[in-house]
């Protein structure tokens with residue numbers, strides 16, 4: 001806390017993943033809406049190649065790529081430093097100068113190096129409070145294969161799947177296809193284990209589609225899923241909270257294209273959002289319960305958007321994926337669902353920051369040195 005009694009908040013956006021631009025859109029909305037009387041904000045933009053930068057108009061600089069006036073910044077992985085440092089000097093001799101005090105960090109980064117537990121690990125090392133899931137929840141939420149393993153262990157329904165490695169695909173494609181065809185009848189979906197925005201996702205109607213889909217997906221990841229295709233309605237639920245999380249009413253995504261592809265998400269713009277989703281009471285309760293069970297099963301905190309596939313024929317509900325840092329523009333599903341459930345966008349940001357501070361405090365009571373005390 002500084003002498004103005006405002007909370008010192010560091011907002012981090014951009015990042016090294018393919019969802020850099022989506023992160024810029026999300027963070028723009030957050031920066032525009034956030035209550036500036038409550039926070040003293042320092043912005044950190046991470047470039048495509050992983051440089052952390054800060055300064056005047058950080059967001060505009062990152063968005064335009066014209067970043068020469070920004071200064072490189074960093075955090076130290078040391079408990080209690082609570083400081084964002086500016087790095088100065090030449091490559092031979094670097095110097096760190098304190099730039100801002102930190103009470104809490106708000107990472108608005110989608111995908112690898114932001115949503116997958118790596119950044120969260122750095123923030124844990126530094127004992128900093130931060131918004132969203134910790135290392136475990138983030139990394140399990142990111143990996144679609146491991147996530148499904150955990151769901152299955154908790155009896156939470158997911159479409160059938162197998163995982164194939166890049167090596168298998170490169171050296172033994174026929175066997176991978178045979179294994180994929182055992183998952184279910186066509187259509188099958190192929191997707192990289194760790195990605196978002198539908199990049200590398202293919203709907204496969206026959207063996208040759210599956211061949212092409214596997215080759216495409218493996219461009220983006222070392223591990224690829226082949227999944228049972230569900231003729232589904234796509235239902236999404238927002239979850240908010242730490243140990244006692246709550247679920248919003250569900251919303252529905254109605255893509256006009258064959259599925260909710262990259263094209264449908266960012267190019268065609270014809271997808272309709274139904275908020276709330278037209279569902280009966282019982283189904284709503286069932287979906288909300290599954291969302292919270294999934295959230296708790298992977299030890300989430302703060303927030304997550306849980307995405308479902310609801311079979312149009314049988315009515316069966318499956319979890320498709322869980323996003324620990326969901327799209328956060330003012331028109332994104334996550335905040336829209338909360339708005340519909342009575343939490344306006346700026347208040348949602350306040351709640352998330354309070355949850356981050358609460359989670360950090362709850363860590364203080366945890367004993368870390370059993371050996372010393374009892375040994």
Ligand SMILES: Nc1ncnc2c1ncn2[C@@H]1O[C@H](COP(=O)(O)OP(=O)(O)O)[C@@H](O)[C@H]1O
Pocket residue numbers: 159189191195196197198199201227228229230231232234259260261307309320321
């Ligand atoms: N098993 C499946 N059955 C039917 N549609 C699917 C399936 N898996 C993915 N899809 C479609 O592909 C889209 C993107 O897949 P998803 O697993 O959500 O990846 P991403 O993390 O890129 O959003 C989904 O929104 C849905 O339209």
Ligand SMILES: [Mg+2]
Pocket residue numbers: 197198307321
């Ligand atoms: Mg998705």
